[in-house]
Amino acid sequence: MTSYDALLLLSFGGPEGPDDVIPFLENVTRGRNIPRARLEKVGENYYRFGGVSPINRLCRDLKAAIEADFAAHGVDLPVYWGNRNWTPYLADTVRRMKADGITRAAAFVTSAYSGYSTNDQYLEDIARAREEVPGAPVIDKLPAYSDRPGFLDPFADAARDALGRLPGGARLVFTAHSVPLSQPNRALYVAELEEAARAVAERAAPGTPFDLVYQSRSGPPGQPWLEPQIDDHLDKLHGDGVRAVAVVPIGFVSDHMEVVYDLDVEAAERAEALGLAFARAATPDTDPRFAALPRELLAGSPHTGTGERP
Incomplete structure (x- = not known):
């Protein structure tokens, strides 16, 4: 050092x-x-x-x-x-x-x-x-x-807290910023996100079903980006009979605007319109x-x- x-x-x-x-x-x-x-x-x-x-x-x-x-x-x-x-x-x-x-x-x-x-x-x-x-x-x-405990453990506690604010049977939904499919090292980014989501889910609530989805895409409509987007996924979960979701912004270390607007406003409003109980887990922050x-x-x-x- x-x-x-x-x-x-x-x-x-x-x-x-x-x-x-x-x-x-x-x-x-x-x-x-x-x-x-x-x-x-x-x-x-x-x-x-x-x-x-x-x-x-x-x-x-x-x-x-x-x-x-x-x-x-x-x-x-x-x-x-x-x-x-x-x-x-x-x-x-x-x-x-x-x-x-x-x-x-x-x-x-x-x-x-x-x-x-x-x-x-x-x-x-x-x-x-x-x-x-x-x-x-x-x-x-x-x-x-x-993959470090100092990143994963705060998320696990936050995910557990979010689940505790919801009725039983809630689903964990991990979100991260979408990127174009053509972006260099995209596969490595996805692999690390998948592993982090799995590790947090195991720490927070073993056996609870979870998904990794994406948010905040930008760029030309015809350009392929990582999917599914969270709003589309909420629609699907509702159609599958899910009634509560705990959203964990695993792709962020703090409350960027993509968290406080894209999740706390847009995704929360979509969940409310669908009748889904919704809770957003905190980011590690400080x-x-x-x-x-x-x-x-x-x-x-x-x-x-x-x-x-x-």
């Missing part, structure tokens, strides 16, 4: 007020030729919450929780925070790290999985940010952690077991080759 002189918390970013929404969405979709009208339509989801995504607040809280875990275990490393798509931008954070004399940092990203958008894109962002900062510190991305993951990953990969380098 002494090989590193800092930890970088790297996340997606999100708007923190109405004026931020469209510029943020332009950052997210840059180079994809998304029409302005489409951005404004998506922006309505954010305006419903005052133009504020919860993700930046949760990152601040997670940073504080990681710092507290470090202090409790004698880890003397500063923790920095940078985002891909909104302030604090990653390049600005790297610039500050250089000014502070940091030479080598480990990056903990708020994405638990392998795959392109959940891993490779972060490596590209790290490389791009370092190119913008001459003499930037080396930054090693810590490994994916979807659970102490999750906040301990950076320390645990650092202990296992200080220059051992298990960290992933851009």
